[in-house]
């Protein structure tokens with residue numbers, strides 16, 4: 001369940017064909033940085049402002065669907081974006097779907113719209129959406145966060 005039942009106004013079945021069409025709204029994506037882990041669950045959520053206190057949510061991944069939720073529900077979804085400074089967030093915003101000058105109210109305080117991290121190998125700064133954080137430390141390189149180039153050339 002994406003949000004607790006009490007925040008759900010209505011849930012709709014949607015056609016599989018509707019899934020993955022670029023929906024409007026603010027997009028949240030699961031940040032898959034661990035190449036050896038296969039994950040099930042939802043990995044994409046679009047938050048679409050409908051009217052006062054009603055938000056449409058399109059989601060997909062292992063499962064897919066559409067629901068209408070309250071603003072409390074959206075606030076709860078936004079909590080997925082909260083993370084500590086020294087960690088790689090597991091959920092990120094698609095910065096192209098967010099106006100950085102006027103971010104949605106439901107983001108947690110201090111949410112970075114497009115956070116970056118430094119590669120432990122080449123020290124290049126890249127988007128946190130472009131890093132690899134292997135669960136098992138590779139034997140030949142030091143570090144826990146790698147840019148994709150270093151990871152692929154390892």
Ligand SMILES: [Zn+2]
Pocket residue numbers: 119120121122123124146147148149150151
């Ligand atoms: Zn690198």
